[in-house]
Amino acid sequence: MIPLDRILVSGALLLSLQIAQATEGRTVFTQGGQNPAAMACIGCHGADGMGMAAAGFPRLAGLPAGYLSKQLADFRSGSRKNPIMEPLAKALSDSEIQSVSAALAAMPTPKTPVVRRQQMASSPDEKLALYGDWSRGIPGCVQCHGPGGLGVGEHFPPLVHQPASYLVAQLNAWRDGTRSNDTNQLMVGVAKALNDEEVKAVADYFANRIGQEGTQ
Incomplete structure (x- = not known):
């Protein structure tokens, strides 16, 4: 003892x-x-x-x-x-x-409500962020980054409360090969499957979730 x-x-x-x-x-x-x-x-x-x-x-x-x-x-x-x-x-x-x-x-962040995917998928941009486009091998962002993009563990960081310009820059970096430090090269493949309009749309979706209302 x-x-x-x-x-x-x-x-x-x-x-x-x-x-x-x-x-x-x-x-x-x-x-x-x-x-x-x-x-x-x-x-x-x-x-x-x-x-x-x-x-x-x-x-x-x-x-x-x-x-x-x-x-x-x-x-x-x-x-x-x-x-x-x-x-x-x-x-x-x-x-x-x-x-x-x-x-x-450990620093506090604004509370963002977790929303059901079916409640939010009311536009093509939301559908891409939440469901992806499996016909082109694109998973929904929330399938790795968690409900509403709140993040999951150490490998899939939160997307909400990130500036759209930052998210666009990172997606474009994965697209052009200037960033490739993601786990198992998951983001490289996803980003390269997106076009310019889709990159902006997904980034805007998560950036604009700040302060949105929703239910669990």
Whole structure:
């Protein structure tokens, strides 16, 4: 049987590590990393982490920590390209990447109601987002990204509350081959099957879900 004092010490150490990680994560988000090249996230992604739609900077708040840390690691290695994020990610330490990812994942996001697919599929754009077009091998976005695009696990991030311009840019990056860091190349195949109008329509659908009413 483990002595009580050992359990208490272990618990205190764990709590201390968690507090230190949370503090480091908030510092990276608001002030930047120890390396001056690691700029603060808040400058582009907003004080609430919800991004800046006008500039095409994405929402980071509430995204899974595992997804965020993978994207930062991919920017660092160059497997995901972005002239702003690549040098920033390279300037972050492993600890800072883990800490800021956890801090961002814990940030609150506006509540978006989950809606039934049949209740929302009232236009061609909605049908593509919700059901896809299997005649062309296109699954509905929500089949991987969850009901209403709220996200599923670490590999399928939320699509709602993302700027349409950001979603368009990512779909086009998968289409032209400048982004290919998705799991099993799923997004590469889907994006290449979409035309320009469909890319815009799907992006607009999820971006415009902000504040929509709905029922479970």
